[in-house]
Amino acid sequence: MIATPREIWVYLAASPLLHLTMTLAAYLAGDYLFRKSGQKAILNPVLIAIVILVSILLLTGTSYESYFEGAQFVHFLLGPATIALAIPLYAQLPRLKRVFGPSLFALAVGSLTAIISAIGIGWALGASRPTLMSLAPKSVTTPIAMGIAEKIGGLPSLTAVLVVTTGIIGAVIAQWLFRLLRVKDEAVQGFAIGVAAHGIGTARAFQISETTGAFSALAMGLNGLATALLLPILIRAWGGQ
Amino acid sequence: MSNRIVLIFTILLACQLAGEVVARLLRLPVPGPVLGMVILFVALAIRGYVPDDVGAVSGGLLQNLSLLFVPAGVGVMLHAGVLADNWLVLSVALVASAVVTIAVTGLAMTWMKRVTSAGDEAEERP
Numbered sequence: 001m002i003a004t005p006r007e008i009w010v011y012l013a014a015s016p017l018l019h020l021t022m023t024l025a026a027y028l029a030g031d032y033l034f035r036k037s038g039q040k041a042i043l044n045p046v047l048i049a050i051v052i053l054v055s056i057l058l059l060t061g062t063s064y065e066s067y068f069e070g071a072q073f074v075h076f077l078l079g080p081a082t083i084a085l086a087i088p089l090y091a092q093l094p095r096l097k098r099v100f101g102p103s104l105f106a107l108a109v110g111s112l113t114a115i116i117s118a119i120g121i122g123w124a125l126g127a128s129r130p131t132l133m134s135l136a137p138k139s140v141t142t143p144i145a146m147g148i149a150e151k152i153g154g155l156p157s158l159t160a161v162l163v164v165t166t167g168i169i170g171a172v173i174a175q176w177l178f179r180l181l182r183v184k185d186e187a188v189q190g191f192a193i194g195v196a197a198h199g200i201g202t203a204r205a206f207q208i209s210e211t212t213g214a215f216s217a218l219a220m221g222l223n224g225l226a227t228a229l230l231l232p233i234l235i236r237a238w239g240g241q
Numbered sequence: 242m243s244n245r246i247v248l249i250f251t252i253l254l255a256c257q258l259a260g261e262v263v264a265r266l267l268r269l270p271v272p273g274p275v276l277g278m279v280i281l282f283v284a285l286a287i288r289g290y291v292p293d294d295v296g297a298v299s300g301g302l303l304q305n306l307s308l309l310f311v312p313a314g315v316g317v318m319l320h321a322g323v324l325a326d327n328w329l330v331l332s333v334a335l336v337a338s339a340v341v342t343i344a345v346t347g348l349a350m351t352w353m354k355r356v357t358s359a360g361d362e363a364e365e366r367p
Contacts, residue, residue, distance in 0.1 A: 064319050099350075181347060188347055219346075
């Protein structure tokens with residue numbers, strides 16, 4: 001006896017297999033369009049994948065929870081990927097030593113700029129406190145940002161969305177901004193992308209050059225650490241007034 | 242070789258696990274994966290080199306880093322309400338903050354490099 005399409009759908013909708021496959025396929029489709037367009041920054045693979053997946057989930061009436069049952073296997077890899085950042089960090093150690101002072105200075109200035117500009121603009125435009133706290137860590141990679149948001153009273157899942165959006169924005173605007181500001185040094189470009197736009201920016205930076213990518217990965221790791229240390233202190237100082 | 246891949250993943254996961262345990266044990270404000278990254282970095286510094294295949298596995302993971310953000314990004318559908326109410330504030334804050342952060346970081350590093358004349362390699366002429 002042959003199963004009805006409905007029976008098959010019931011099985012697929014309940015198993016992680018379908019949504020895991022869909023996540024990878026949507027990303028490949030995004031990546032294909034991105035390459036096909038001659039790497040136009042606006043056709044960001046993550047953005048395309050999200051649009052495809054949200055459309056499918058809304059059309060089929062699937063909840064985010066049941067989607068995440070499958071997608072969690074991909075999401076989980078963010079943890080090990082964060083650990084793996086230690087490797088390019090270590091590999092770039094000799095270069096980093098040469099620009100150690102400027103890097104540390106740029107990290108301190110950039111990390112504070114990311115936090116203060118986001119909270120400042122949000123506050124000036126009247127965002128609520130939980131929204132501000134969700135917004136504050138948006139420049140660092142997802143697992144770190146979610147951990148910070150939880151500690152300072154934001155909504156971790158909203159933070160995740162804001163982090164991804166920031167990454168896409170950073171990846172889209174970076175090269176345009178560097179042309180405008182005449183920043184040509186690859187190490188500097190990479191560092192600025194990594195501080196502002198974490199992993200999605202880093203993926204973009206690797207397309208510019210190996211050096212840009214490595215410095216972006218470095219800055220992403222350092223800014224994760226810096227923001228995790230700085231933000232709770234800043235919030236305490238700010239909240240205490 | 243295939244066994245090395247398992248070993249490398251075990252090392253990454255063990256570092257993450259150690260980071261999570263230490264962060265909770267000492268009640269540090271730093272997320273576990275960040276501590277795990279520091280642990281691996283220190284281990285590599287003590288060892289003195291990165292084995293080729295370790296570099297290859299981590300390189301593969303980092304090359305496809307943006308894929309890993311897709312599930313979190315799809316979470317946009319959970320916050321349709323908050324986003325609809327705050328879309329203007331959030332868009333302005335995110336775009337402006339990204340522009341300012343990239344510009345300030347890039348210019349700060351360029352300026353400091355010039356002042357300290359560090360990173361002489363590939364230094365452009367004025």
